[in-house]
Amino acid sequence: MSDKDDLYYKKTDKLIDFEFDEKVAAVFSDMIERSVPGYRSLISQLGGVAAMFVKSKTNIYDLGCSLGAASLSLAARLPGIQGAQLILVDRSKAMLDKCRSNLSNSELASVADYVCEDIRNIKINNASLVFLNFTLQFIEPNDRQTLIDKIFAALRPGGALILSEKIIFADKQENDLMLSLHYAFKKANGYSDLEISQKRSALENVLIPETGDKHKQRLAAAGFNSVTTWYQCLNFISVLAIK
Numbered sequence: 001m002s003d004k005d006d007l008y009y010k011k012t013d014k015l016i017d018f019e020f021d022e023k024v025a026a027v028f029s030d031m032i033e034r035s036v037p038g039y040r041s042l043i044s045q046l047g048g049v050a051a052m053f054v055k056s057k058t059n060i061y062d063l064g065c066s067l068g069a070a071s072l073s074l075a076a077r078l079p080g081i082q083g084a085q086l087i088l089v090d091r092s093k094a095m096l097d098k099c100r101s102n103l104s105n106s107e108l109a110s111v112a113d114y115v116c117e118d119i120r121n122i123k124i125n126n127a128s129l130v131f132l133n134f135t136l137q138f139i140e141p142n143d144r145q146t147l148i149d150k151i152f153a154a155l156r157p158g159g160a161l162i163l164s165e166k167i168i169f170a171d172k173q174e175n176d177l178m179l180s181l182h183y184a185f186k187k188a189n190g191y192s193d194l195e196i197s198q199k200r201s202a203l204e205n206v207l208i209p210e211t212g213d214k215h216k217q218r219l220a221a222a223g224f225n226s227v228t229t230w231y232q233c234l235n236f237i238s239v240l241a242i243k
């Protein structure tokens with residue numbers, strides 16, 4: 001059970017860049033549900049989409065796994081995850097420790113490996129499925145194509161990358177509208193104006209969103225055969241890229 005996210009409730013003069021540390025890990029489930037429109041619905045459907053691609057004797061990667069929500073969704077749809085191996089990677093030890101404890105009572109415990117590393121530095125191979133669920137947005141834009149290329153190279157033919165991201169819109173009017181709707185979503189979920197603005201400042205240099213087209217161009221450039229937006233809620237999308 002997650003604590004309530006009140007990390008930005010009090011006014012602070014010394015805002016530091018957002019980090020996935022112990023404090024964030026403790027409130028993360030509450031934070032992401034109240035901050036990402038459609039998160040719960042996306043997670044509940046994600047497993048069904050992902051299950052279509054898993055093959056036995058392959059690897060499944062959950063990159064930037066946080067508390068393991070994507071993998072747990074898959075396990076709910078595909079008991080035993082078809083004899084595949086699950087590799088959960090996060091560079092935040094606090095997140096990965098919580099993830100391990102979350103999965104310890106699930107059937108995933110026996111097939112899961114946990115890697116505390118930067119996903120840019122790990123080797124990926126023999127993959128039938130890769131989750132990059134709201135993680136690429138935290139990677140330096142200049143490193144994104146290299147990472148996507150690495151994932152593509154590691155996927156078997158017919159394998160899939162599921163990429164979920166916060167996005168911006170090229171059209172200013174549409175972008176402003178989506179930002180207003182996202183703001184209203186957070187207000188409706190109990191965040192104050194101060195909390196929203198302090199968290200936005202903390203994330204400013206850390207979470208760098210791009211347009212949906214930019215993501216799709218990058219996936220196409222890597223060589224993916226099929227690139228489809230299968231989910232969107234306001235300024236958050238999930239793209240299914242099949243090799």
Ligand SMILES: C[S@@+](CC[C@H](N)C(=O)[O-])C[C@H]1O[C@@H](n2cnc3c(N)ncnc32)[C@H](O)[C@@H]1O
Pocket residue numbers: 020032063064065066067068069070089090091092095117118119120132133134135138139
């Ligand atoms: C928004 S959370 C991901 C949410 C999660 N995938 C889910 O489905 O609930 C982003 C996660 O990516 C991790 N992360 C960010 N950059 C990373 C990197 N370069 N290498 C490994 N993990 C990273 C963070 O520590 C954080 O746990």
